[in-house]
Amino acid sequence: MGEIYLPKIKRKRSKLHGWGVFAEEGLNKNKRIIRYEGEKISSKESEDREDRYLRRGEIWCFRINTHWVIDANVRGNVARFINHSCTPNCYANIIGGVIWIIAGKRIEEGEELAYDYHTDGDKEIPCRCRPGCQTWL
Numbered sequence: 001m002g003e004i005y006l007p008k009i010k011r012k013r014s015k016l017h018g019w020g021v022f023a024e025e026g027l028n029k030n031k032r033i034i035r036y037e038g039e040k041i042s043s044k045e046s047e048d049r050e051d052r053y054l055r056r057g058e059i060w061c062f063r064i065n066t067h068w069v070i071d072a073n074v075r076g077n078v079a080r081f082i083n084h085s086c087t088p089n090c091y092a093n094i095i096g097g098v099i100w101i102i103a104g105k106r107i108e109e110g111e112e113l114a115y116d117y118h119t120d121g122d123k124e125i126p127c128r129c130r131p132g133c134q135t136w137l
């Protein structure tokens with residue numbers, strides 16, 4: 001299978017929260033952008049880590065299925081800085097055990113990338129994706 005070309009993206013300060021990740025070129029809908037990398041851990045292990053991270057207001061753990069979670073705080077790549085939005089321009093899809101962040105629509109150069117985290121935890125962080133958003137992450 002041939003290598004797929006991955007587009008240029010960059011970590012920069014975000015208006016949503018802290019660091020964010022931005023497109024450095026235009027991206028067509030359904031373009032694979034980056035893999036969400038990190039340590040693969042069990043759900044049990046993830047519960048303890050998520051408690052610890054949430055006390056600092058941070059979410060790094062991405063659930064693949066009922067058994068496995070990817071912790072991007074360990075060996076993560078720049079994908080861990082992609083913020084959440086309730087009206088996102090990206091989505092995450094698990095393809096062959098790999099989490100891909102994919103363009104959900106046409107994205108122009110300079111736009112911040114965001115996907116819906118679909119968090120299933122304690123909902124402790126108020127979402128700031130837009131003024132008046134009522135979602136908790």
Ligand SMILES: C[S@@+](CC[C@H](N)C(=O)[O-])C[C@H]1O[C@@H](n2cnc3c(N)ncnc32)[C@H](O)[C@@H]1O
Pocket residue numbers: 014016017018019020057058059060080081082083084085125126127128129
């Ligand atoms: C995976 S990190 C994303 C990178 C983060 N901005 C940073 O600088 O480390 C996830 C954390 O970013 C923050 N975050 C992401 N999207 C957000 C949003 N829409 N509203 C408020 N906080 C958000 C939350 O604190 C969340 O736990």
Ligand SMILES: [Zn+2]
Pocket residue numbers: 085086087127128129130133134135
């Ligand atoms: Zn929101």
